[in-house]
Amino acid sequence: MSLLAVEGLTVRDQAGRALVDDVSFAVAAGDRAGLIGESGSGKSLTALAVTGLLPPGLSATGDIRLDGVDMIRAPEKQRTAARGPVAAIVFQEPLTALDPLMTAGRQIAGPLRRLHGLRGAALRSAIGEALAEVRLTDAERIARSYPHELSGGQRQRVAIAMALACRPRLLIADEPTTALDVTVQAEILDLLDRLVATRGTALLFITHDLPVAARVTRDTHVLRDGRIVESGPIADVIARPEHPYTRTLVDSARRFDAALERTGRD
Numbered sequence: 001m002s003l004l005a006v007e008g009l010t011v012r013d014q015a016g017r018a019l020v021d022d023v024s025f026a027v028a029a030g031d032r033a034g035l036i037g038e039s040g041s042g043k044s045l046t047a048l049a050v051t052g053l054l055p056p057g058l059s060a061t062g063d064i065r066l067d068g069v070d071m072i073r074a075p076e077k078q079r080t081a082a083r084g085p086v087a088a089i090v091f092q093e094p095l096t097a098l099d100p101l102m103t104a105g106r107q108i109a110g111p112l113r114r115l116h117g118l119r120g121a122a123l124r125s126a127i128g129e130a131l132a133e134v135r136l137t138d139a140e141r142i143a144r145s146y147p148h149e150l151s152g153g154q155r156q157r158v159a160i161a162m163a164l165a166c167r168p169r170l171l172i173a174d175e176p177t178t179a180l181d182v183t184v185q186a187e188i189l190d191l192l193d194r195l196v197a198t199r200g201t202a203l204l205f206i207t208h209d210l211p212v213a214a215r216v217t218r219d220t221h222v223l224r225d226g227r228i229v230e231s232g233p234i235a236d237v238i239a240r241p242e243h244p245y246t247r248t249l250v251d252s253a254r255r256f257d258a259a260l261e262r263t264g265r266d
């Protein structure tokens with residue numbers, strides 16, 4: 001059984017408009033899948049539906065099983081129970097996940113206390129470990145800092161530490177590097193790549209950026225206007241894009257690459 005199985009997921013707004021339309025995909029334990037598509041294609045709504053966190057006014061039909069739990073029809077209590085230990089989300093903007101009034105240490109402590117029952121010295125040492133794992137040096141200062149006292153890259157590392165602290169089996173990363181500058185982007189991608197590899201965490205990586213998807217995912221699904229237009233191993237999708245929209249994505253990534261190369265030579 002897949003850790004995450006999505007079958008015929010449709011998300012509608014109050015007017016009945018399908019924002020996500022008949023989407024199906026699966027992520028096996030330890031696997032890495034990508035959802036690629038331009039802004040507005042339905043990537044974030046798919047991620048929110050998977051975790052049972054759709055905004056009010058939107059409704060989902062179809063079937064979503066997260067570690068066997070029906071994330072559309074199960075009672076809220078069961079869905080919440082599946083969320084923490086099974087799946088955690090990292091968002092594009094770390095401030096979405098971080099409470100501005102709480103120090104980084106207290107935020108990471110939250111799930112460790114709730115889900116693992118840690119207290120006192122054990123809790124403090126788990127927070128230190130979580131910060132060290134995301135390569136945040138000077139962990140004590142960071143733990144005492146509020147989000148606004150940290151850089152964008154440090155904030156995203158704290159958000160990743162928080163998401164991974166309780167060892168979820170699936171990490172959903174929704175454009176986790178889009179808001180960061182290019183060098184920090186590369187560091188955060190390397191970090192995610194290493195963390196999911198060493199722990200065997202499954203990854204659902206959401207991005208509009210094909211080269212970024214190629215770096216961290218294995219199977220990919222291309223979304224356009226709420227529908228999956230192409231699926232397959234990322235290397236095949238890039239080498240032999242079948243859908244005209246995928247071809248546009250590949251061509252524009254190639255043009256960008258060629259422009260970079262030219263700039264490098266100048």
Ligand SMILES: Nc1ncnc2c1ncn2[C@@H]1O[C@H](COP(=O)(O)OP(=O)(O)OP(=O)(O)O)[C@@H](O)[C@H]1O
Pocket residue numbers: 013019037038039040041042043044045046055057058208
């Ligand atoms: N709460 C909402 N109510 C109504 N429509 C919404 C809501 N949230 C998103 N939408 C619409 O649903 C569609 C898909 O949005 P979604 O956020 O999933 O796209 P996305 O691919 O993640 O884009 P981005 O990368 O810009 O976040 C868009 O047309 C968006 O305007």
